[in-house]
Amino acid sequence: MPGSARSSGRRLARIAGIDVVFDASWLIILVLIGVTLAEYFARLNRAWPMAVVIAAATVTTLLFFGSVVLHELAHSLVARGHGLPVHTITLFVFGGVSELTREPDDAATEFKIAIAGPLTSIVTGAVCVGLGRLGANSQPVFAVLNWLGYINLLLAGFNLIPGFPLDGGRVLRAILWSANKDFVKSTRWATNVGKLCAMGFILLGVMEFFAGAALSGLWLAFIGWFLLSAAQQSWRQTEIQTALERFTVSDLETPFFARVPPETNLEVFISDLAAHNNFRASLVMDADDHLLGIITPADLSRVPREHWGTTLVRDVMVPRERMATVEPAEGLHAALRKMAESDVGQLPVLNNGGVRGVIRRDRIIELLHSQLRQP
Ligand SMILES: [Zn+2]
Incomplete structure (x- = not known):
């Protein structure tokens, strides 16, 4: 997800001149995913010794975050190719954010930057699924590949939800923007669709919760709440930007x-x-x-x-x-x-x-x- 928030985090790596930093919330999700994966692999094949389960879960967790970084790098490198330098990629609880120094100047650039991430995830997912099909899920290597393939496709799918500030919302804004030539109006539309999607998630979460699936219900509602506040925050930023646009120093x-x-x-x-x-x-x-x-x-x-x-x-x-x-x-x-x-x-x-x-x-x-x- 390309964003413009400035955040401070701990540096994890530096790739192609871009700092990959992580927020404290990322450590929680790292452990959560590791534990979930260990449980998943243990159920998938009860014959695996504990050491194999733990190794597979660890490697998969790291490769998963590797694919999140790859997704963000795609956004960042395309942005940089269009003269919008990106200094930081921040990993946090819901994935990653490439911190753009400013918004793209035209709809075509916005479209290319936004679509680069999901496209990378789709290609990564397809390659992993393809390789995973070459062997049986009972073998750790293929089980890891299959899970990675699935999660990358899910990552692409989630990010393509057409609500701002998700990648899909940026794609939507770019399309509206190229049609009506009005950046602010297009942002407002894409933000409203984003809020609608967010409320859909919350509603679905509440329904799941009362249908007995408490944990997945809470997760859906939490994602909805995150999308809602992200949409509101991005809209506020656009408002500030447009309010100041008419004035110079x-x-x-x-x-x-x-x-x-x-x-x-x-x-x-x-x-x-x-x-x-x-x-x-x-x-x-x-x-x-x-x-x-x-x-x-x-x-x-x-x-x-x-x-x-x-x-x-x-x-x-x-x-x-x-x-x-x-x-x-x-x-x-x-x-x-x-x-x-x-x-x-x-x-x-x-x-x-x-x-x-x-x-x-x-x-x-x-x-x-x-x-x-x-x-
Ligand atoms: Zn993205």
Whole structure:
């Protein structure tokens, strides 16, 4: 599933320059699938010794997650091929998410990125089923292949459900988008279909639950709930994106910002900040108005207090090469993303290399609130 959520997880591997990380929820599902598989293999062939059952379950679990990674890699590599870099694939309880840095620009690209995952799963599934047919299920190798084949086809099938933000929902959005040329309207339609599918899952789960299949009922309802909240969250993101699309940095930037010369010592710097009751970031600029870096009160915490009188702003600031900046013509959505990426509340606005102001996150959020309140 391609997504745009930013998440932090532990790194598992790095493939083709993309970090494969996992969420804590993934460990639960890893164990759950391992145990379920061990039970399944033990029932499938009672003649297998315990060691064979455990080995088969372990290998199958790892290969299963290998196929989830393969599915996500397909999304990521196609996205990258279309100029949308993907830095991370996150594994979590329901599979994986390829974290796209931004949404595709056109319907055809969206379609190709979305379909790449399920197609990969179908091919993997077909190959495994084909190989599995070459021998009997009583042999561990063929039992593993058959299960992998089945689960990959199931993975493709589930992801092809035509509700946003599942792959099938993205395919649906791409088709609507190419027909009506309206990204927002197409997203709304695909999201509504997604919500409908989600409610179907929940309803089915509740029915199963009361029909006596408590565990599978709960699972279905849980998947439904996950799809519902994912659909709502993606729609919210689209709303934010479209609300900000009409504005650029120049609409909201302010020429007022705190500046400090590089040779100021930290003692003077902090008392100046306190005097002006301004604890935001200050731009470090020399007498010729050259931007050298940025410093926030938080940067001071790295220096022991007794050294403040002898340490200069220049020595603690984040230097220009490592700080994010924006240009006046950039969109507010892009500015917000840059702030999130570098974890700052404001960015200097540069024009022809010179600083002409700053853009602050709180002002963008204010604008967003006023925009989203309007019908
Ligand atoms: Zn997918």
